[in-house]
Amino acid sequence: MTDSPEYAIQVSDLVKSYDGRRRAVDGVSFHVRQGEIYGLLGKNGAGKSTVIKVLTTLIPPTSGSAMVNGLDVRRDAIRIRKRIGVVQQEESFDYATVERNFDIYGMLWEVPRHIIASRKEELIEFFNLTESRKKRAFELSGGQKKRLQVAREFIHDTDVLFLDEPTVGMDPVMRRDVLNFIREKVRDGLSIIFTTQILEEADFVCDRIGIMDKGRMVAEGTSRELKEKFGSMKKLSIGLTDPVPHEIAERISRSIELVGGITSITVTGREMNILGLDLGSNVKAIIDVIGSLDVSIDHISLDMPSLDDVFLEAVKK
Amino acid sequence: MKLPAFVRLTVRNVMVNTDPGTMFFMFGIPIFYLLVMGLLYQGIITGIPVNGVLIPYTTFLAPGIVGMQAFTAGNIGGGMLWADRRWGMFEQLLVGPFRRSEYLFGIIFLSVIFAIGGSLIMIILASLIKSATFSMSLLSYAYLIAALVTGTILFSSLFLIISIKARSMNAYSTITFLLFFLLDFASTAFYPITSNTPLPLRIVSAGNPLSYIVDVMRDSMVYGISYSTLFDLGIITALMAVVLPVSILLYGNVRTGIQ
Numbered sequence: 291m292t293d294s295p296e297y298a299i300q301v302s303d304l305v306k307s308y309d310g311r312r313r314a315v316d317g318v319s320f321h322v323r324q325g326e327i328y329g330l331l332g333k334n335g336a337g338k339s340t341v342i343k344v345l346t347t348l349i350p351p352t353s354g355s356a357m358v359n360g361l362d363v364r365r366d367a368i369r370i371r372k373r374i375g376v377v378q379q380e381e382s383f384d385y386a387t388v389e390r391n392f393d394i395y396g397m398l399w400e401v402p403r404h405i406i407a408s409r410k411e412e413l414i415e416f417f418n419l420t421e422s423r424k425k426r427a428f429e430l431s432g433g434q435k436k437r438l439q440v441a442r443e444f445i446h447d448t449d450v451l452f453l454d455e456p457t458v459g460m461d462p463v464m465r466r467d468v469l470n471f472i473r474e475k476v477r478d479g480l481s482i483i484f485t486t487q488i489l490e491e492a493d494f495v496c497d498r499i500g501i502m503d504k505g506r507m508v509a510e511g512t513s514r515e516l517k518e519k520f521g522s523m524k525k526l527s528i529g530l531t532d533p534v535p536h537e538i539a540e541r542i543s544r545s546i547e548l549v550g551g552i553t554s555i556t557v558t559g560r561e562m563n564i565l566g567l568d569l570g571s572n573v574k575a576i577i578d579v580i581g582s583l584d585v586s587i588d589h590i591s592l593d594m595p596s597l598d599d600v601f602l603e604a605v606k607k
Numbered sequence: 608m609k610l611p612a613f614v615r616l617t618v619r620n621v622m623v624n625t626d627p628g629t630m631f632f633m634f635g636i637p638i639f640y641l642l643v644m645g646l647l648y649q650g651i652i653t654g655i656p657v658n659g660v661l662i663p664y665t666t667f668l669a670p671g672i673v674g675m676q677a678f679t680a681g682n683i684g685g686g687m688l689w690a691d692r693r694w695g696m697f698e699q700l701l702v703g704p705f706r707r708s709e710y711l712f713g714i715i716f717l718s719v720i721f722a723i724g725g726s727l728i729m730i731i732l733a734s735l736i737k738s739a740t741f742s743m744s745l746l747s748y749a750y751l752i753a754a755l756v757t758g759t760i761l762f763s764s765l766f767l768i769i770s771i772k773a774r775s776m777n778a779y780s781t782i783t784f785l786l787f788f789l790l791d792f793a794s795t796a797f798y799p800i801t802s803n804t805p806l807p808l809r810i811v812s813a814g815n816p817l818s819y820i821v822d823v824m825r826d827s828m829v830y831g832i833s834y835s836t837l838f839d840l841g842i843i844t845a846l847m848a849v850v851l852p853v854s855i856l857l858y859g860n861v862r863t864g865i866q
Contacts, residue, residue, distance in 0.1 A: 346702040348863050372704040382695025384623050394619050398703060400609060428694070 295360035297321045298450050298481030299328070299345060304354035306340050314340040316505035317354070322450075322498075327472070327482045329496030331489065331601060337505040338485045339379055342454050345483070346376050359449050375443035379454040379485075381435050383427035388419050388438055391427055392445055399446035409445050416471065417441040418464060432459035440468060444475070451475075453484045457491060469495045489597040499597075501604045509604040516600045524569040525599060526576065528562040529588040538583060545579045553603070560588070565599055612705050616713030620687055621720065633679055633725055640797075641665075641672045641732060649738060655799055657830060666740055669733035670824035671796030673751070676725035677758030677820050678790055682783060684718030684759075685766020688858070689779050692770070698863050711858060715763050722759040723752070730828075747827035754823035754840055761816055761847040764854035771857045794818040795825075819843050 299322035306315040315337045322328040330338045343349045344356055347367035356363045358370045384391050389410065396406030414423055417437040422430055427438060436459045443451060453472070457465045465488075473495060476482060486492055492499055493513050501509040501516075509516055534542065539557035546555055552566040564576065570592060580587060610618070645665045654661025691697040700710060733739050743751075766783070773779035791797075793808060794817040800809055812818050819839040826836040 343863075348698060348702050368704065368706060371702060374702070376699070376702040378695065378698060378702075380695050380698070382699040384619070384696055385690055385694060386623055386626070390622065394622050397622075398615050398619055398700075398705075400615070 296323070297357070298324050298326070298359055299483065300355075300357040301341070301345070302355045304341065304344065304356055305352045306337075306344055306349065307352045313505050315344070315351075318502070318505070318507045319354075320500050320507060320510060322481055322483060324481055325476055325479055326497045327476055327484055327495055329492035329499040330483060330485045330502060331487075331492055331499060332485075332502035333605060334487075336502040336605075338502055339454055340505075341502075342376075342452050342483065342485065346374060346452055347371055373449045375446065375448035375451040377439050377443055377451075377453045377456045379458075381432075381439065383435065383438060383442075385426070385428065387426055388414070388423045388430070391438060391442060395442045396445045401446050406445060413441040413444055416467075433461060433464065436460060437464065437468075448480065451480055451482045453482060455485055455487065457486065457488065465491070489601055493597045501601060503605040509600070513597055516597070516604075517594045519600075524566065525593045525596070526564040526566070526569045526573065527591045527593065528564070528576075528580070529590070530560045530562060530580075531586040531588045533559040534585055538585065542580060542583055542585065545583070546576055549575045549579065565603075611709075613709040613712035613716065616700070616705060616709055617716040617720070620684075620713050620717035623690075624683055624687075624717065624721070629683060633676075633683060633721055634728060637672045637675060637679070637725065637729055638732060640675075641669060641729060642736075645669070645672075645736070662829065663738040663740075665733070665736045665738050666829055667799070667825070668797065669729065669736075669739055669741070670828045671794075671821045672733070673726045673729045673828070674754070674758070674817060674821035674824040675791060675796055676722045676729060677755055678762050678787075678817055680718045680720075680722035680725060681759050681762020681764075682766050682787070683721055684714045684763040685768075685770055686779075686783065687714050687717065687770075688767055689770035689773065692861075693776065697861075701863055707859070711767075711855070714767070715760060718759045718763040719756055722755050726751075726755055741828045742831075743828055744832075746832055750823055750832055750836055750840060751827040754820050754827075754843055757840070757843045757847045758816065758820040761843060761850055764847070764850040767854040768850070768857055771854075771861055790815055790817045794821060796821045816843060816846050 301321065302319050304315055304318045305313060307313045318337070318341060320328070330341065332338045340349070344351050344363060345358055347363050347370055350364060359373060361370050363370060384394050386394065392410040392413065393406060396410070414420055417440070419434065419437060419441065422434055427435065430438065436456065440453070440456050457468055460468065469491060472482060484492070484496060496513065498512050499510070499516060500507050509519065511519060534557065542557055542562070543555045546552060546564065549572050551569070551572060552564060554565045556563045566572070573590070573592065577587065577590070645668045649664040652664045654663060655667040688697065691700070701707065734741060769779060769782050773782060789811075793811040794815045795812060796817060800812045800818070804812070819842045822839045823836055823843070826832055826839070
C-alpha cells in the first residue's frame with residue numbers, strides 16, 4: 291500500500307492535445323482529497339473522460355502534471371495502476387459468464403481465492419446480478435453490464451476509484467443503491483473521481499464538484515458553494531392555475547424579459563421557471579406582468595438554483 | 608504464491624477461451640479430420656507412397672493434424688487482441704497492473720499452451736488408430752516441439768497483425784475464414800504434394816508456412832529426422848523472425864484512450 295499523501299489526486303495545468311492540434315484538455319488544475327468524492331461534470335466532449343484517461347495512465351499528458359496518490363502518471367504508471375480501480379465509460383467485460391468475470395478479475399488483481407469467493411457473492415447479490423450469474427456478460431442488458439462493470443471493481447482493493455459515468459443504463463432504484471454503496475466505501479477511506487451527466491447524482495454523492503467546458507475547468511467547489519457562487523442568481527418557480535397556450539406563453543416570456551436581470555424563462559403547461567439576478571426585488575413586477583395578461587397564479591416560490599441551473603450558467607460563460 | 612503478471616494474463620486467456628465454441632474449434636474440428644475424414648479416406652486410398660513404400664493415409668494425415676494445431680492455436684491467441692478490443696478489455700487491462708508487453712506475452716503463451724495441449728491430444732488419438740504407426744525418438748520430439756512453438760508464434764503474430772489492421776468484425780471474420788481454408792487446405796497437411804499436383808497449388812503450398820510445419824511433424828513422427836527437417840525448421844524460424852517483430856511494432860502503435 292502506498293503512503294497516503296494529503297491529496298489522492300493532484301492535477302496542475304494539465305494539457306492533452308491530440309496530434310498537436312485539438313486540445314481536449316486545456317490547462318486544467320484541481321485536487322481530490324483523501325476519502326473525498328470529486329465530481330467532474332461537463333457536456334459531451336468537455337474533456338472529462340480525457341482527464342480520467344490521463345489519470346489512469348491510459349494516455350500520457352501533453353504537458354502539466356498529474357499525480358495519483360503522490361505518484362506521477364508519467365513515471366510511476368504501473369505503481370498507480372496497481373492501486374486504482376477504473377469503470378470506463380465504454381463497456382468492458384470478459385467473454386465469459388458473470389461469475390467468471392469476477393473470478394478472472396480477482397485472479398488478475400491477485401486477490402486470494404477465498405476473498406474472491408466471498409466478495410463475489412456479496413457483490414452479485416448487492417448489484418442484483420443473482421439471476422444473471424450464469425449468463426455470459428455479452429447477453430446482459432445495458433444496465434446489467436454497467437452493474438457488472440462497477441461491481442467488478444470492488445472485488446479488489448483500491449485507493450482511488452475512477453467512475454466514468456457509472457450509472458448509465460441503471461434504473462433509478464439501482465442507481466440510488468449504487469450511489470449509497472459508493473458513499474459507504476468512501477467512509478472506508480476510498481477516494482473517488484466521478485463523472486456524470488446526471489447532475490442530481492453529483493449533487494447527491496459528490497463532496498466537491500468541478501465543471502469542465504471545452505477542455506477547461508470553468509467552476510469548482512462544493513455543490514453549495516457553486517450554488518452560492520452563482521447564487522446572486524435565483525430561481526423563481528411559478529405554478530399557474532391553468533395551462534397557457536403557446537402564444538400566451540410567448541407573450542409572457544417577452545414581457546417578463548423587459549423586467550431586467552432575467553437569464554432564462556421557460557414556460558411549459560402550468561409551470562413557469564425564471565432564472566435571474568435580483569429576482570427577489572422583481573417578484574412583484576413579474577406577478578404584475580402575468581396578471582396583466584389575464585393569467586392567474588396558483589403558487590409561487592423563490593429558491594436557490596439547482597445544480598442543473600448552475601451547470602448551465604457555468605458552461606454558458 | 609504470487610504469479611507474475613504475464614502468467615496471470617495467460618491464465619485469464621485460458622479461462623476466457625475454455626468455452627465450448629473455442630474448444631470445438633481447437634479440438635473438435637481436428638479430431639473430426641483425424642478420426643472421421645482420416646478413416647473414411649483410408650477406405651478409398653490404398654496408401655501414400657513414401658520412399659517406394661505405401662503408408663496408410665491415417666499415418667500420413669496425423670502429423671498434418673498435429674501441425675495444424677499451431678495454426679489453430681495461433682488464430683485463437685492472435686484473435687484475443689481483436690476480442691479484447693471489441694469487448695473493451697484491452698483498455699481495461701491496460702489500466703490494470705499490467706504492461707503492454709505482458710499482455711502480448713499472455714497472448715503468445717496462450718497460443719503455445721493450446722498448441723502443445725492440442726498436439727498432445729492429437730498424437731494420443733492418432734496412436735489409438737490401429738492402422739497408424741509412428742516411430743519417435745527424443746530428437747524427433749525436440750524437433751516437433753520446436754516446430755510447434757515457432758510455428759505457433761508465427762501464426763499468433765500473423766493473427767495479431769490482422770487483429771490490429773481489421774477495421775470491423777466482418778473484415779476480421781472474413782480474413783480469418785479465408786486464411787483458415789487457404790492455409791489448411793493448400794498445404795501438405797491433407798495431401799502429399801507431388802509432381803502430379805497442379806503447378807499453382809504447388810506454388811501456394813511451397814509458400815505456405817503450414818506446409819513446413821507439417822513437414823517437420825511428418826519427419827518427426829513418420830519419416831525420420833534428416834537435413835530437410837532442419838531446413839524446414841529454419842524456414843519456419845526465419846518467417847517467425849520476420850512476422851513477430853512486425854506484429855510487435857504494429858502492436859506498440861495501437862492507440863488507446865482515443866475518443
